[in-house]
Each structure stands twice: as structure tokens, then as C-alpha cells.
Amino acid sequence: MTMQSTLRQETTEALIAALPRPGGAAWLGAARDAALERLRRMGLPQRRDEYWRFTDPGRLVSPAVPAVPLREDDEKPAFAAVEPLRIVFVDGRFDAAASDPLAPEGVEIGHLGRLEPAEGHWAASLFGVLEAEGQKPVPRPFAALNTAFAAEGALIRVRGEASRPIHLVYRRTGDGAEVLLHHVVRVEGGASVTLLESGVGAARLNTVLEVDVAEGSRFHHVRLQGRDPARIAVTHLFARVAGQGEFRSFTLGFNGALSRNEAFVTLTGDEAVAHVAGAAVGDGDFHHDDTVFVTHRGRGCESRQVFKKVLRHGAVGVFQGKILVERTAQKTDGYQISQGLLLDERSQFLAKPELEIYADDVKCSHGSTAGAIDETALFYLRSRGVPAEEARDLLTLAFLHEALDEIPDERLAGELSEKLEGWLRRHR
């Protein structure tokens, strides 16, 4: 055994030893055992791993979690305009009293932490299954870790058109602690739902969201990643989209010492759609990594990846995005853009865009840029009387808007745009 693999093993075992093993239904136990075995086989990532070239996993693998001081929450509750059904997790525990009682019409909601033996069997075919499929060709060890150790999460089955969006709210009451949450969503044929997520949740938050989008159904996802500057998060989104299904996910990231958001989406059926997008703004101690892997398997599918980051005072933005077009995926329409707006010379945007295409009749394009504010545009605005700072904000928002345009619901897009405006004003 080489020294590096010994070190990997030791690091992995140290984190495993630090986490309590959850109990639960028999099918869950089996899925968790399998995930633990997967995790042990691949081991936790190390700095030298190609997939972690731009992001040091050190702060994610350490058994001790640095405390993140709790700040007073002076923000308005997110997403109130769309009147979502709220499912609240406090320090990683489902809080029934703080949550809204009744599931919207057409939706069944269960909880990983309180499954009766007869409940949630539908989830057995997805829990840890989409995650396991997402371990190839590149391992995603924190997702396997999550499957093995997450004691809580929502199991959401959508059978019709959900009458309200569902909002997963992550609150915390203490400074420290690691929280793992594992959610499973199945959107059955012809059904549709919007899932929202918000809140810091923990000093170190690890979430996995597995989504099965059945034929002709629709899943929209909007996530707001909290603003505590020292927070650390590693998230995984695994989605399988059947024929004519539609999957859209958008994440807005504010601050955060370290965020690694992975999305692994497979278009299995024909004429399916997947859009994965995000906007992030960071000032100073900010490292924000979007790692996206979209596989086209069905014919005539469309995928878009749109990621924009605004970085200042030494903030770092990372984008690793791949479009894999399998031999069967003729008539694929794939698009990928990632852009960093650097507000000073100390900030960095690191991108690794990739296309891998095995079908011969496809349309795929990708681009990546990193640059400063356009001085010509800035002068034009100022020459009309717009003060320099306001002009800079206008141009910065314009830059972010191409990503925000990926949010189908105008109310949600408007709310996130306002949050960005506020952030820019506070960080002038």
C-alpha cells in the first residue's frame, strides 16, 4: 500500500469514527451499509485528486468542525411570496412544530428519521441508488458518506401537480456541528413540483438530494445558500430525467468560506430537458465550487449549464462542468457557460469546461470567461450621471442576470435579484 492511500484510508476512517450511525428500517440499513462500503472503497478525497484540483478538501474531511458563530437572523424568511409548504430542520433534526402540517395536494411527504416499517418503501429504489450511479466515472465520496450517515431528510413523492412549492428550511441554534441531510424526491408521470431550499443549517452542512423525474413530469429547484461568512457546505444533487421530463435547478450562493456544490444529472429518456444554473457572490474568505456532470443518453435532449460568479478581495470561484453525450444521444442540444467577474486583481476564477461526445449528430457548445467590469460600459453609465458605485452594481447585476434568467418563476427570480442587489450595496 502506498503512503498516499494509507493516508486516504486513515482520513476516511477518522471521519467515519466521528459520526454516529443512524438506525431505521431494514431497507435503509442495507442501503447505508452499501454506501459505507462504497465510501471505504473510494476513500475521502485528497488535495492531489484531479477532481479536487481547485478545491482543497481539507476542511471537509477533518473530523473536528470549526465553530461558526451564530449570527442574528435579520433576513426576511425566504420565498414567502410563493407561499411554500415549509419543512423545517433545526440543527439537522426535523422540527414538526415549526413546519407546516399538511402536505400540498398531490404530494406525500415522509421523513427519513421517523419512518414506520410500512412507510417509504417507494424510496427504497432511489435512496442511495442514484447516488451510487453517480459514483461513476468520478467518485463523489461525500455523497456516499451522506447516504451512510444521514439520519434525517425528506422523502417526497409527487403524484400530481403540487398545489404549492415545498420549502426545505435549514436552521441552526448552535455554533458548531456537522449536519447531514438526505432527501429523496420522486416526481411521477405527468406530475410537477417546485422544491426550495434555504438556510445555513450547520457550521458544516452536507446534503444529498436524489431526484427521479418520471416521463413527462417536471421538477424545479431553487436553492438559497446562506450568508454566514464562515459556513462550509458540500452538497450533491443526483437526478435522473426520463423522456420529455424537465429538470431545472438554480442555486444562489452568498459568502461562505467553502461551498462545493455537485450536480450529476442523467437524461435517460428522449426529448428531456435539464438546466443547472447558479449565481454566487463572494467577498474575501470565499471559495465557491460548482462541479456539474450532465450525461445525455436519450435522443433529442436539451441541457444547459449557466454559472456566474462575482468575486472580490481574494475570493475564489471554481467551475468544473462536463457534458457527456453517449452514443445513443443523437440530436443532443448541449450548452455550457461559466463566467467569473473579478472585481479586483486578487480574486480568481478557475474553470474546467469539458465536452465528451460519442454521438455524431449533436449540437454542443461551451464557453468560459474571467474578466473585470467593462470600463467602456462603466464610463457610458457614469457620463449619464449614474454614480460610479451604482453603475458598477448595475453592470454586476446585468452579469448575474443571465444565470437568474434560468429561474422559471419570476417571483423567485425577482426575490433572488433583490437579495443580490442588497449584497452588492452592502459590499461597496
Added chain:
Amino acid sequence: MLEIRNLHVELEEGGKPILKGLDLTVEAGRVHAIMGPNGSGKSTLSYVLAGREGYVVTQGSARLDGEDILAMEPEERAAAGLFLAFQYPVEIPGVGNMTFLRTALNAQRKARGEEEISSGDFLRLVREKARALNIDAEMLKRPINVGFSGGEKKRNEILQMAVLEPRMCILDETDSGLDVDAMRLVADGVNALRDAGRAFLVITHYQRLLDHIVPDVVHIMADGRIVRSGGPDLALEVETNGYAGILGAGAAA
């Protein structure tokens, strides 16, 4: 209104002198035209007055109503009443025309200690001015200048001027890239704004714009200086004899 005295300007990069002792006085209520061959420094003059970066003023002064504008930020110059209609209006994806105009108007009002304009009044104001310039509502909804034709961009400049109501308007080669109809629309827009309290400096290479915007005074600029001034007839002389004829073969080269 605008007084420029012995203005010397060089490029920040490389230090090449462009303006070499320019003197110019524009009185309120008057239209002055500056004509000159390519490279004479016409556009540099407009950019320096508007406050674009990249130029160094080494000598001289420029005052608007007695105030030193060269010490002001571009937005302060705008609030003081200076407006430059760009030769190449900038396309800005993602910033809506209306948002931009409203932000600019309110920022100027705020800087002058005036109240912000209400949404209703603003809409009415823009619609009225846009109609006169034959600018349709669709154009106003689009991002600034994105996908606009050359003529639309120039009309949009004049619309901004009409809405912001500056007192000192500088038009930099506003006729470039315009066909006859578009030029007439632009000229009508400018002429509608002519009044006793407002002055214009029309910079142009060709005489034809001055058929539509008839100036009170015409200046010929060469090698960073005003070398001749006269009435509207001077523009016709340029048209007939060319710059070479007016400046003498040596100066026009």
C-alpha cells in the same frame, strides 16, 4: 457657458500630445460646430470634457458656468449639465434602457438636491420624447443599445439627451452611420431642444449634418487647436475646397 482655455491633453499611455492649446467659448443659446480632418483631436476633446479615463490634461482649463469640470467625476459633470452624445454608443447587455434612464435621471436630480421623479411621470416623459424621435416601446424595453441599428443607437442618444435635459450638449460625429432619414430625425430632435438656456457643440467631419442643425459658429480644428472660426459659410467652404484647401496643404496632411 463653456469656456476652454489653452487646453493641452496627452494620451495617458505613451504620452502622445493630442490637444495643443485649444481655446473655445460657447455661449448659452448658441450652436457651435467643430469640423476638422481625422486625427485633429475632435473626439479627444469630447471625451476629455465628459471625463473619460486615458487622457492627461497637462495645461489649461475647461469651465462650465465658471466651474472647473476637469476636476469632476463624469457623473458630477453630467449632474452639472454636461452631456456627450457618443460617436459609438455602448451596448450594455442585461441593463434595460428604461432602468438606465430612470437611474440616471434620478441620480442627477439627487445630486442637484431635487426630488426623484415618480414612475408615472417618468413613463409619460419618456413616451412623449420617444414618440417625437420615432422610438417604439419595444426598443425602450430592450437592454441598452443591444441589437440596435446604427440609426437606432443615435436616436437613443438624442432620447437620453431629451429626457435628461442637459444645458451643454456635445454631439460627437452624431451623423456617422446615418442615412438621410435618420439624420433628419436626429436633427429634428436636436433642434427641438434648442433654446436660450442651452448650448450645443456639434462635432462633425462632414458639412451635411450642418444643413439640418444650422450652427451659429463654425470652428475648424487641426492638430489639436482651433485654427479658424467663422459663420455657417465656413462649413460650406470646407465642403467646396476640402480641409486641405482651407488649412493649406501642409497642415491637412
